[in-house]
Amino acid sequence: MKPDPVEYEITDHAVFEIQRRGIPLDMVRAIVHKPEQRLMVREGREVFQSRVQMSGKRYLIRVFVDTDRAPAEVVTVYRTSKIDKYWR
């Protein structure tokens, strides 16, 4: 697995979904810089994920990152309360 990307781009589509899903951009950046977990989705794509507290509720933020390019690209992001489903 490649090291955490130093340089990355948050795509316009990802920004759109981040805003629509009410996820703070700073939180996404922090997770990309230092995720609690990295999971391989397929060749060239990983999920960077961390557990967070939002509005008094525990969520898992899942950031989809294309790591097969420089800079890496954030494809989309979502939050879910089903932490156990995705945690490894």
Place this chain on the structure above:
Amino acid sequence: MKVTYDPKTDTLSMILRERTPVAESDEDKPGVILDYDDAGNLISLEILDASSRVSDIRKMEFQMAA
């Protein structure tokens, strides 16, 4: 309803209810993200790697049944 395909990220977004906040999301199957409002209603979905899942990604036909 609004459908958008983003070629840069190869994602297809389908918004069923605009201007409705997403409370949280879940992946029904890997790469198929479902978005829900506070009441648990499905309000949008996002398909990753869309070009490999949807036939003719650049064409959409909408029909109203008679």
